[in-house]
Amino acid sequence: MKLGRLNHIGVATPSIEESISYYRDVMGAGRIRDPFEMEEQGVKVCFVDTPGENGTFGTQIELIEPLGEDSPIHGFLAKNPAGGQHHLCYEVEDIDEARSWFEGLGKRILGPTRIGAHGSPIFFLHPKDMMGQLTEIMETPKDDTHWSN
Numbered sequence: 001m002k003l004g005r006l007n008h009i010g011v012a013t014p015s016i017e018e019s020i021s022y023y024r025d026v027m028g029a030g031r032i033r034d035p036f037e038m039e040e041q042g043v044k045v046c047f048v049d050t051p052g053e054n055g056t057f058g059t060q061i062e063l064i065e066p067l068g069e070d071s072p073i074h075g076f077l078a079k080n081p082a083g084g085q086h087h088l089c090y091e092v093e094d095i096d097e098a099r100s101w102f103e104g105l106g107k108r109i110l111g112p113t114r115i116g117a118h119g120s121p122i123f124f125l126h127p128k129d130m131m132g133q134l135t136e137i138m139e140t141p142k143d144d145t146h147w148s149n
C-alpha cells in the first residue's frame with residue numbers, strides 16, 4: 001500500500017456554528033462550505049478549505065459535531081469538552097487493497113468500509129493500533145464532484 005495525500009484533519013467540536021465563526025473571523029478561512037448532516041455516521045459535518053498547491057485542493061479541516069444519541073464522538077467530547085483534533089484522513093488508491101493491508105498487520109478496523117463525507121469509500125483504524133492517532137483511510141475520489149458544495 002502507498003500513502004496518499006492528507007485529505008483532511010477531523011476536528012471535533014461541540015458547536016459547528018462557533019467553529020465556523022472561529023475559522024472565518026480568527027483564522028481568516030477563504031472558503032467554508034455549507035454544513036450537512038450524516039445521520040448514518042452520527043455527525044454533522046462542515047469542511048473548511050485550506051489553499052492547495054497550484055490551484056489544487058488543499059487539505060481540509062473537517063469540523064464534526066455529534067448528531068444523535070449514538071454519535072461516535074460523544075466519548076471524545078466528554079473527555080475534551082472544547083473539542084479538538086480528532087482524526088487524520090489519508091487517501092489511498094484502492095480502499096479494498098488498503099483494508100487487506102491493515103488486516104494483514106493485525107490493525108483493528110472499526111466497522112465496515114462505507115461511504116464518507118466526500119462520497120468516497122472510507123474506513124477507520126483504532127487509535128491504539130496507530131500510534132495513538134485515530135486514522136481514517138479514504139479512497140482517492142475518482143472525480144471532482146465531491147467538491148460541488
Ligand SMILES: CC[C@H](C(=O)O)C(=O)SCCNC(=O)CCNC(=O)[C@H](O)C(C)(C)COP(=O)(O)OP(=O)(O)OC[C@H]1O[C@@H](n2cnc3c(N)ncnc32)[C@H](O)[C@@H]1OP(=O)(O)O
Pocket residue numbers: 010038041043062064072073075076085086087089110115116117118122124126127128132133134136
Ligand atoms: C465518516 C464521516 C466523516 C468522514 O471523514 O467521511 C468522519 O470522519 S466521521 C468521524 C466520526 N466517526 C468516527 O470517529 C468513527 C470511528 N470512531 C470510533 O469508532 C470511536 O470514536 C472510537 C472507537 C475510536 C473511540 O470510541 P470511544 O471514545 O467511545 O471509546 P473509548 O473511550 O473506549 O476509547 C478507546 C480508547 O481510544 C481513545 N480514543 C478515543 N477517541 C480517540 C481519538 N479520536 N484519538 C485518539 N484516541 C482516541 C480513548 O481515549 C481510549 O483510550 P484509553 O487510553 O483506553 O482511555
Ligand SMILES: [Co+2]
Pocket residue numbers: 008010062087089136
Ligand atoms: Co473524517
